[in-house]
Amino acid sequence: MFNKMIAATLPYMPKKLVWLFSKRYIAGETIDDAVKASLDLNAKGIKVTVDLLGEFIEDLNQATENKDAYLEIIEAFEKNKIDGNYSVKPTFFGLLIDPEVCYENIRTVVAKAAEYNNFVRIDMEDSPCVDKEIDMFRKLKAEFPQNVGLVVQAYLKRTLDDLTNMMDMQNGVSKLNYRLCKGIYVESEEIAYKKYEEINEHYIKDLEFMLKNGIYPGIATHDKNLIQPSYDLIEKYNVPKDKYEFQMLYGVTPELRQSILDKGHKMRVYVPFGKDWFGYSTRRLKENPKMAMLIIKALFSR
Numbered sequence: 001m002f003n004k005m006i007a008a009t010l011p012y013m014p015k016k017l018v019w020l021f022s023k024r025y026i027a028g029e030t031i032d033d034a035v036k037a038s039l040d041l042n043a044k045g046i047k048v049t050v051d052l053l054g055e056f057i058e059d060l061n062q063a064t065e066n067k068d069a070y071l072e073i074i075e076a077f078e079k080n081k082i083d084g085n086y087s088v089k090p091t092f093f094g095l096l097i098d099p100e101v102c103y104e105n106i107r108t109v110v111a112k113a114a115e116y117n118n119f120v121r122i123d124m125e126d127s128p129c130v131d132k133e134i135d136m137f138r139k140l141k142a143e144f145p146q147n148v149g150l151v152v153q154a155y156l157k158r159t160l161d162d163l164t165n166m167m168d169m170q171n172g173v174s175k176l177n178y179r180l181c182k183g184i185y186v187e188s189e190e191i192a193y194k195k196y197e198e199i200n201e202h203y204i205k206d207l208e209f210m211l212k213n214g215i216y217p218g219i220a221t222h223d224k225n226l227i228q229p230s231y232d233l234i235e236k237y238n239v240p241k242d243k244y245e246f247q248m249l250y251g252v253t254p255e256l257r258q259s260i261l262d263k264g265h266k267m268r269v270y271v272p273f274g275k276d277w278f279g280y281s282t283r284r285l286k287e288n289p290k291m292a293m294l295i296i297k298a299l300f301s302r
């Protein structure tokens with residue numbers, strides 16, 4: 001109840017105050033900031049995936065600008081020889097305005113990454129986007145078999161069926177590559193598991209499906225209760241260290257991240273940057289009520 005109240009208040013808090021607590025989750029506002037943060041992580045043996053902040057745009061001119069911005073990011077990252085790839089949110093490229101235009105924009109970004117033998121991950125957004133994002137992934141995967149991956153969300157009741165249905169794309173040339181996360185959007189009980197235990201149980205089922213079927217998973221979680229069962233599955237299916245990776249968000253649970261690295265597993269950090277940091281950070285703060293509490297205290301003390 002109290003957490004819900006905090007969550008409801010966050011969007012109305014002064015931006016400057018939210019920034020104070022958000023800056024640990026954001027690499028900065030410019031490409032140079034993202035390059036620097038990524039090089040710092042690379043120096044610690046951590047790979048990155050970079051994300052230009054923003055989503056749910058309102059006109060297609062913005063989509064073109066966003067596509068051009070990604071092309072610039074790719075040039076900068078490749079020039080700096082960063083060990084990393086790229087994450088995109090389709091609504092940032094116009095998915096909900098014109099899916100065809102969105103597809104062309106993302107296709108251009110994937111083609112640019114492919115020129116460098118690199119990879120673009122399609123983030124999964126809220127439920128009205130899921131079918132559209134799977135369709136887009138299918139189309140891109142047919143043209144760029146090695147250069148594109150998708151995110152799936154363990155909280156959605158449909159996910160195991162989606163994974164099964166997408167198996168036709170897996171073959172000798174083109175392995176499937178998914179990021180598995182719990183899912184961050186508010187979804188109804190009809191379509192999504194709501195309880196922590198249920199979500200974790202399905203997370204592990206989805207991961208087992210991936211490992212059993214030779215899919216490359218990005219195990220994206222900060223939940224220590226999921227890390228040990230993930231290790232157990234990796235051992236059970238005898239999966240070599242180059243056939244999976246762990247993933248975490250920039251600034252979140254660095255000690256747990258280090259403990260995974262210390263065991264010799266691959267780790268990739270999602271590096272968000274850009275001027276549009278407010279929506280992203282308020283979502284992160286909602287996940288972390290302790291941090292949100294600090295903001296409330298700062299607001300009311302003085």
Ligand code: FDA
Binds near residue numbers: 125151247249253
């Ligand atoms: P859970 O929420 O149970 O958190 C476990 C523990 O982690 C908490 O108890 C706390 O200690 C710590 N923690 C979690 N969040 C924190 C925070 N913000 N600050 C401090 N501590 C925190 N979702 C989606 O719907 N589509 C997507 O494309 C992606 N992409 C994505 C990429 C990557 C690399 C990651 C790691 C996550 C995503 N997500 C996502 C978000 C994901 O769905 C999920 O909401 C968050 O990762 C939180 O879930 P956890 O698995 O960490 O568990």
